[in-house]
Amino acid sequence: MNRVTVETVHKTYPVIIGEGAVKEIGPVLLKMKNKPTRLFVIADEGVYAIHGSALKEALPDPIPVDWHFVPAGESAKSFSVFEQCLTAMLEAALDRHSLVVAFGGGACGDLAGFCAASYMRGIPFIQVPTTILAHDSAVGGKTAINHPLGKNMIGAFHQPEAVIYDTSFLHSLSEKETRSGFAEVIKHAFIADEPMLTEILRTIQKTADIKGAFLAQCLKKGIEIKSAIVKEDEKEIGVRAFLNFGHTYGHAVEALSGYGKTAHGEAVACGMIFALYASQFKNNFSFNIRSFAKWLKGVGYPVKEGLGFSFEEIYTVMTRDKKAYGGTVRFVLLNKIGEPYVTDMTKEELQKIDEHFRKEAEQW
Numbered sequence: 001m002n003r004v005t006v007e008t009v010h011k012t013y014p015v016i017i018g019e020g021a022v023k024e025i026g027p028v029l030l031k032m033k034n035k036p037t038r039l040f041v042i043a044d045e046g047v048y049a050i051h052g053s054a055l056k057e058a059l060p061d062p063i064p065v066d067w068h069f070v071p072a073g074e075s076a077k078s079f080s081v082f083e084q085c086l087t088a089m090l091e092a093a094l095d096r097h098s099l100v101v102a103f104g105g106g107a108c109g110d111l112a113g114f115c116a117a118s119y120m121r122g123i124p125f126i127q128v129p130t131t132i133l134a135h136d137s138a139v140g141g142k143t144a145i146n147h148p149l150g151k152n153m154i155g156a157f158h159q160p161e162a163v164i165y166d167t168s169f170l171h172s173l174s175e176k177e178t179r180s181g182f183a184e185v186i187k188h189a190f191i192a193d194e195p196m197l198t199e200i201l202r203t204i205q206k207t208a209d210i211k212g213a214f215l216a217q218c219l220k221k222g223i224e225i226k227s228a229i230v231k232e233d234e235k236e237i238g239v240r241a242f243l244n245f246g247h248t249y250g251h252a253v254e255a256l257s258g259y260g261k262t263a264h265g266e267a268v269a270c271g272m273i274f275a276l277y278a279s280q281f282k283n284n285f286s287f288n289i290r291s292f293a294k295w296l297k298g299v300g301y302p303v304k305e306g307l308g309f310s311f312e313e314i315y316t317v318m319t320r321d322k323k324a325y326g327g328t329v330r331f332v333l334l335n336k337i338g339e340p341y342v343t344d345m346t347k348e349e350l351q352k353i354d355e356h357f358r359k360e361a362e363q364w
């Protein structure tokens, strides 16, 4: 098993990664200082149907367990599902030493983490992620649900007690979800590791290449990059915003297309192309963006997903981004690969970049 330790001001916790890692959940729970009085598993119903028995067998006998199922994917991050979870948690009479287990991808993890953060003002939880994307979402303590007006707008920072990342769950992911998750790996490489990016561009030519030892190595590196940033800035006062590379535009595409249609990572992939053009516009960032966009398309990413919306539509959603304040939109751009920075962008600048982006898209 591989292990990465995440350190924050108030909590240090392990990310245990590997095939069969789910078996580690028993020892982790039984070793906790306050042994949980009850477990409340919030499970993505699609994931439960495929992998539920593995988690069931791994939970330790002495601790009583309630199971609560939520819709598969992004639709779980809604007010109504959040309310249903809290009602079920109250009915199960959870106390402050009860523990929530999030079982699913990033959507279920974000929802379950927010339920744990809100119930009695915060009870412990453990992430048992099941997607490639969740190498990012399960680590670092951002939890949230969506609002029709913006992505992840209602949420809290709440760190898990542990992340139990069983990579054998990833074998059943669809091609779309494999690609979507891998976009966050590409993001981690762009913001922190040029050799990793080069290796990715060389190794991956189609979705089916995202597998095996190379994928395992990318996931561990991604988690290490993320945990180093979270250690420095848990609550996004500064450098944590770098993890938002590709997200300002990406979140707008997700919100406009109706959550769940364009997968998060697909939207982030489009957002990274936009942010690369913006980096070129702002400071002559030198990189062959056209060939990167073509590479993404070749792997299977729907790179033109944002083009169906007008600049005004995208801009309006971007002004509600959590990084924006005082009326300006803020973007994460690159000086060079591995050297991100945050900058204000005016509407005029963004409009010019959008025009260039649309013109370039004819060549992808």
Ligand SMILES: NC(=O)c1ccc[n+]([C@@H]2O[C@H](COP(=O)([O-])OP(=O)(O)OC[C@H]3O[C@@H](n4cnc5c(N)ncnc54)[C@H](O)[C@@H]3O)[C@@H](O)[C@H]2O)c1
Pocket (backbone or CB within 6 Å): 044, 046, 047, 050, 072, 073, 074, 077, 104, 105, 106, 107, 108, 110, 130, 131, 132, 133, 134, 136, 137, 138, 139, 140, 141, 142, 143, 152, 169, 170, 171, 172, 173, 174, 177, 180, 181, 184, 264, 265
């Ligand atoms: N908190 C964070 O730091 C953070 C970081 C990145 C993304 N996110 C959030 O994560 C969400 C996206 O997460 P995601 O990409 O994991 O998608 P997801 O949770 O929406 O799952 C996508 C689909 O894959 C299915 N699925 C999950 N695991 C599976 C498996 N092992 N086998 C087969 N099918 C499986 C689900 O049922 C669902 O239909 C977004 O809401 C995004 O905002 C949060």
Ligand SMILES: O=C(O)C(=O)C[C@@H](O)[C@H](O)[C@H](O)COP(=O)(O)O
Pocket (backbone or CB within 6 Å): 136, 140, 142, 151, 152, 184, 236, 240, 241, 243, 244, 247, 322
């Ligand atoms: O952990 C972070 O910080 C990130 O920004 C990771 C992102 O991949 C993730 O999608 C996050 O949920 C976006 O954060 P938000 O604050 O823009 O909602």
Ligand SMILES: [Zn+2]
Pocket (backbone or CB within 6 Å): 136, 184, 247, 264, 268
């Ligand atoms: Zn993301």
